[in-house]
Amino acid sequence: MFGILNINKPAGWTSRDVVNRVQRLVRGEKVGHAGTLDPLATGVLLVAVGPATRLIQFAHLLPKSYRASFLLGQQSVSDDVETEVELLANPPIPSVEDIEEILPQFLGTIQQRPPMYSAIKVDGQRAYRLARQGKDVELAPRPVVIHTLELIHYDYPEIALDIHCGSGTYVRSLGRDIAESLGSAAVMSGLERTSTGNMGVTSALELDDLVDDIEHFLQPPTPLVDALSRIVLSADEICELHHGRAIAQDLQRVQSAPWQLEEPHENIAGFDGEGRIVAILRTGPDDTFRPACNFPLSE
Secondary structure: OOEEEEEEOOOOOOHHHHHHHHHHHHHHOOOEEEEOOOOOOOOEEEEEEEEHHHHHHHHHOOOEEEEEEEEEEEOOOOOOOOOOOEEEOOOOOOHHHHHHHHHHHHHEEEEOOOOOOOOOOOEEEEHHHHHHOOOOOOOOEEEEEEEEEEEEEEOOOEEEEEEEEOOOHHHHHHHHHHHHOOOOOEEEEEEEEEOOOOHHHHHHOOOOOOOOOHHOOEEEOHHHHOOEEEEEHHHHHHHHHOOOOOOOOOHHHHHHOOOOOOOOOOOOEEEOOOOOOEEEEOOOOOEEEEEEEEOOOOO
């Protein structure tokens, strides 16, 4: 098996729960997901099966879209409703105009402090595990990119936003920081990932749709490398790469990535003439392309 599943993760399930469900259906094949969703979240979870798991690292480069809801005037240590929520005393009640005026400040590249309850490692341990032990976890701000940010609903205390953002963005933190700019606080009360790259929730599978004949649902893993430049290879070039040998570098044949990054990734996705991914290439020191990894032509 060599492909991906676009699954609409249900609320209450961890991303690992979904992977385990698929693992039981593919009988020994490797399985992995491309981007964790919190248990309260729903929406697009790309699950790679077989050799496609080697492409997950590139899927993390893709932009993602979310519809998120927050409750203003409230706060929690996890920045969402998964932990005890505390109500602020007499918080300000912003107007729609107040909110729309502040949102442009969060567009583009911004510095964001990740939530304490996150999977980021601190001294070799996950931050959320340290936080659950009552330890004070201070995570350094990091740059993230917010492409678009739109207010779609407001009825105090609830606010809902559509967000299109780059890799590594914590939506909980974004809601928290927007509220702080309004002189208040916020907890995330709902989240749906509506897309990862070109894979949208409207075409996602429900878990109940998955049956023993899972190969019927597998899609080609091409969307996982949509952030990489690409090249169509000849049969002779594919043969050389699959024997671990370098091929001549031909930059004129390299095509732009469907999702172009601000800084292009060093690796290039290699395809055969039928549009199947056959290798990941890296630039060699002697004007060559060398195989970073190959994929079976029979898959």
